Amino acid sequence: MTSESEVPLRLKPIDWGVIGYVLIVCGVALGRMQFIPGLGWVMLAHLLVIPLVVLLRRADLGRFGRGLAEVYPLVLVGLFYGALDNLTGHGAITTHEKTIQHWEAVIFGGQISRDWWQQHPSQFWSTLLHGVYALYYFVVAAGPIYFLARGQTRNLRRAVLAIAATYGICFVIFLLYPVAGPNYEFPKPSPEFLNNAPAHLVYALLQRGSSYGAAFPSSHVAAALVAAFATWMGSRALGAILAVPSLLLVVAVVYCQMHYGMDSLAAVVLAAVVIVGMLIRERQMARGPEGR
Secondary structure (H helix, E strand, C coil): CCHHHCCCCCCCCCHHHHHHHHHHHHHHHHHHCCCCCCCCHHHHHHHHHHHHHCCCCCCCHHHHHHHHHHHHHHHHHHHHHHHHHCCCCCCCCCCCHHHHHHHHHHCCCCCCCCCCCCCCHHHHHHCCCCCCCHHHHHHHHHHHHHHHHCCCCCHHHHHHHHHHHHHHHHHHHHHHHHHHCCHHHHCCCCCCCCCCCCHHHHHHHHHHHCCCCCCCCHHHHHHHHHHHHHHHHHHHHHHHHHHHHHHHHHHHHHHHHCCCCCHHHHHHHHHHHHHHHHHHHHHHHHCCCCCC
């Protein structure tokens, strides 16, 4: 009889997705090495993810290891997002600001991210929507943590796959079509508009963890919408709660001048595509023999 430690390793689709992303990053890094120093270390850090993925698919992991194997793609999001700043050389590469601003003017009749808060300044909305922006981390993490704690493996895997896929698509677009966003392009909102605790918190977080060129589409909006829907598929109550801040985030990122209106609009479209893909996968799994 074959022992658990002798069971052949079997990578899951999400593992191949992570490995594919690593290889894309390495390809981009190779192409930019000549004018951005230090990308060799970025490549090495990403390549080390591959043996980590293999190790997490061993059959002899303990309880903590099995839990980590379920959520590791979301743990890696922070590493991957932070590396985007290195891959753009902290602003050394050309961004596509003019194109996005042109689309913004055509669709919204102007630069809505710059003009909206100026034309309609409100301490109430600034406080509320900056607070919603800060809640983004909770919205994305709540479902997976809930499912992991309750041992709902199928719901957990569905949520992790959907959220990780959303981030992966966003990050690839950031690499290939970088856009800095209004937070870099336009003057910072007035002190009066930002004179509230949530705004102070948001800007403190941005100073510590913002990546240049990662604006289009808004990964905040896309990931939050997908996370809320994926959570709703496993828990109607929690999903409904998360839907409120995730929907408000669609306008919050624009009103607070964190993203162009085009960034938010593109994120809504991306989230809809991922959600449709999720539903199609669920239908296919329902037809199979308890498909995973």
